[in-house]
Amino acid sequence: MTRLLESAFVIGRRDFTATVFSKTFLLFLVGPLLIIGISILFGNLSERMARQDMRSTVSVIASQAEFGEMEAARARLAPAFGADELPVLVRAEPDYVLEAQIADLLGSRDKRILAVMTGGVARPRLTGAVSETGAIREQITLIVEEARHRRALDRAGAVPPPLEIEFVKVEESAGSLAASRAVTARGGQLLLFMLTVFLAGMLLSNLIEEKSNKVIEVLAAAVPVDAIFLGKLVAMLAVSLVGIAVWASAAILGLTLWPSEAFALPQPAVGWPLFVLLVLIYYAANYLLLGALFLGIGSQASSVREVQTLSMPVTVAQILIFLLASFAVGPFNSLVAILAAVFPFSSPLAMIARAAQTPELWTHALAIGWQALWVWLTLKLAAGLFRRNVMKSGSGPTALGPLRSRA
Template identity: 35%
Template sequence: MSRLRRTIRQTLTIARRDLIATVFTPIFLLFLFAPLITGSFGAVGGLGAATVAQGSADKARVIAIVPAALARPIAEADTRLRAAFRRDEDAPPGLTTLRPTGDAQAQARAAFRAKEYDAVAVLYGPLASPHILAAARGGRAADYLTLLAQETLAAQALGGRLPVVAPIRTSVERAASSQGGRRQSAFFASLGIFFLTLLLASQVIGTMAEERNNKVIEILAAAVPLESVFLGKLLGMFGVAVLFIAFWGTVLSQLGAMASPGFAAALHELTPAVGGPVFALLFAAYFATAFLLLGSVFLGIGAQATTMREIQLLSLPVTLTQVGMFGLAVAAEAHPGSWFQTAVELFPLSSSFAMAGHAASSPALAPHVAALAWQLLWVTISITLGARAFRRGVLQSGSARWWRRRPASN
């Protein structure tokens, strides 16, 4: 058996060992359903916050202090303007009309102290030149009261009624995705790789430290080259990540099949520039390279740590760096063709995030071949450096420096 085949066989043996040891445990089920558990807690918290916000929104009001003769016209104008807002859009607070009693300015200020509603903005005075009082966050409501006054005056100028317009609407599908859709798909591509690597690649850091404490790593290092051990562990955890993505990808695809036509149309706007099938392949490739590169860094860090406290302290800078790389990739998409985008695409730790966004926003395929080769080169370098650092720093079996070598005796 040649040396290359023996190395590949040893690497795959380590990968299969780690994959089976991780998947066939009860903890893997907890890991698999971690997004559901986290999402459930988030949904409960979000539901409570939404309930509080909805209660506050129900009491919010815009107030119009107008004579009795204007109460009905301004209410009709309010109905016409609100027809432009859909249920899922943030419409202005409901309108409450009050009749003026004495000092209109004092009455307007007193409306903010009322207990039966929460006044956001109050209008008083003649509609042609009204006075509007706005609360701290009532700027938008004040603008709405201005439009309401204009609408009411326009209706009065036309005899109390505005002309009815009956538009003929026709739905049009784009032949290609819009520039805005490409920008959004680029952002979601970078976000997807960032989220998956942040969730999955960090699991690698504890594997080496655990086996180091159990003295298993010394047995493996005696039988298999350390580079094969490192690569095998990375491939094993990558197999775990593929199972995780396959499971949740299947679940989300079934949920997507039941989505509304409006949601499907919104997804159509996110069509990547290279096309759906090609983008799926590139996304998988960039996720693989990002996982292997970050995983090799985490593996090298875990190999140097002896306790969970050390692992947490050492992994924090890598995680923060990963967040920074995602921020750089998103910022680079806002400057296409610039030196900044090129630098972010060339930097190894941010290359996968940036190139995934590049695939969504640009139809060119040639840069991706070079980018994938560049990233695989850095994966190899990272694995080699991690193995050498473990061999020298932990196993104390590295070769001596050339300046420390003693001359051979005669």
């Protein structure tokens, strides 16, 4: 065991140094930051432009008094709908030829009028390219009804004072707590899934270069194959953690300079310090589990083309695993959620969701031990298949061997 660990350390240090102290690794670190930064910038700009383009404008041909009633009614209803939900009302002075005025307003390209309302509050008529049962018609109807009711109350002298509802705020309720923790659970799952998909896929092609230039034969003659696989797997995990540390630092700096409530998640059940620690532990477990599997699959391929062919089913399998783990959000004690926590390759994702929803800790100790066992078993299986299929004659059958022989 001591020789295995020493050999794995030597292999891992060699791979880690060769990867981190290279020019391509700097591009690997900076590339995602640039992509995310540009995406956020253009996303915000396009969102503002889309909000302006999609904002509904209705022209109201009415006198100043009637338009004022409708605008006041809209102002009273707007807080219940949101600032941009109700259509914007724009007044137009009544002209002599009403039909021609409606056609001019609807045909104006700079005003972007969606519909034109005539007849005032008494006999409203809506003309435009809107659905008879759509939201615009219903909202205009609601605004007119509110204006009618306020007019009737004004004439009767029975306008009630503004209604004030007594509000009693509590810190939390069972329903709001469960819903907020479910948001954190899905956020933790998505973070682990995206990082693993982005970083673990490199292990599929980790051995291709060394197999092609016969370096793997030299390594296998000097150290056990198990040590080669263990060293490469741990080295790539360390490389991924370096990348995550750089990206996390950039994210913290960005949120410090430009704070945003959109990224604020509710507090998990185990508390933030322990939840962050569990995120790191389960990320390492998820990476080692899938990485050992990918290393074993990729070691059977003999060319980059075969690795590219294998990447599609591997990605689909990861998505299916993520879907299975998503059942652990909400009813985390259901049968499907427990199966997701027991199945080794979905266990890290399911358990991080459980950490966000329930404060019990003994299940995490059990799950981490279970995942460590499966990392060892998967690594032993991958090394055994490589030793038997590839190292047997220097270039044994590959993962696509049956397909190639049929062709």
